[in-house]
Amino acid sequence: MSCLTDTNVLKVEAAASLTHNVQPLLHEIRHALARLLDDGGHTVIDLRSLPLAAEEVEQLLDTLGQGEVYARLHALGPTEIVETRYPGVWVVVHFNNDNEVIGKTIEICDIPDLLRSQQEDIRLGLGQLQSQLA
């Protein structure tokens, strides 16, 4: 019983000795960034589909760091969109209304699609503005 109450029992060894997926991921991001410059190609990497220990996700995000843009939008729960210290590399984290993470991606693009105003929403907004002014 004592071992179950010992908080150190389940602690795993340092992240660097785990899946070793951080370095290959960083190279994948490097290739995607080069492609963005070459042909404007947009790349999305779903972090939840990869075997990564929690410490490794932290290590990856620490390496990417934070750049000039931080956006938080509210659509079916909050979403945080952060441009990393490498322009064109964005970290997008979706939450539900209970603030639980439901999606975590790295997007390599000039601007993530979710930040753009959508045609349907613009049309709806125009209608509302017209009604208000009528």
Added chain:
Amino acid sequence: MSKDETLGEALRRQGITRRGFLKFCAATASMMALPPSMVPAIAAALEKARRPSVIWLSFQECTGCIESLTRSHSPTVEGLIFDAISLDYQHTLQAAAGSAAEAARETAMEENYGKYILIVDGSIPLANPGYSTIAGISNLAMLEETAKGAAAIVSMGSCAAFGGIPKAKPNPTGAVSVGDIIKDKPIINVPGCPPIPVVITGVLAHFLIFGTIPELDALGRPMAYYGQSIHDRCYRRPFYDKGKFANTFDDEGAKKGWCLYKLGCKGPTTYNACATTKWNDGTSFPIEAGHPCLGCSEPDFWDGGGFYKAISTPTGDVAKAAIYAAGAGAAAGLALGAMNRARRDKAVGEHVKTTIDDLEKGD
């Protein structure tokens, strides 16, 4: 949401913006283990998806599967997927009871014949139809009747998919899986004890988006979730590769989070999404909590020779005990089968209600 309304129309009526819808599609793609490049296709298909009728039958089960699903706390994705179906019969959740509940099932079958999705959790007893009945109808009769008009069947949980714990030796009720009975319909097996909630919503989302059943493995499981072993996706896998194992639950290896293979982990022979999807709203999965994988999404996991024996270790006396149990079970099963086969066939053929007398005769 009416049955003629598309999902896109229903979401707009609820005041959900296009941006919110795209976020929902991105989360759905992640949930379904589809590449993010599929998001525009998912958005286009979900926009036009119409509400399918779903009939959910619960047979020899513990209700753990429906608990797993309803206790998941991701209302954005799973709530919307569930809003997008018409759950016309689920006897644990529905308000109606008795003949009103059965009438709801019969109406849904009639109105959606050939189009509805049938979800089944629990195994089906063949030794005596009276072992498990709903409104006096045996599980076998209800399954055969409801399966006839189904577009596809989802066997939810290890009991429906493979027989599960009811089928464990000596299998006193003669439990079998849905696939042992129904041979002429597409069946999607979603095993696990219980299955991961997003897997069932992922299967429903796939049906909504593509109008087809997902790609399945040799055991009828969706490849997107069961395509890789727990072992291959496990964050402790590098310790296995280095030969670093926990030998007891409180030794140095256990404290350092080394591989649990020697403590009986069935990760190498178990195919499921626990290691990436995780449990309790993505908090962790059994191995991350320090316990070996039990292999609950594999056939006959309960009779695998001991949860704490390494899979390559001879199981010795456990195997011998299992052989004795199987012998006794087989004999009991044969006797029960001989006694009840005629009565069961008659009941199935005529849709006769099982009575208390039937149950007593079966003893």
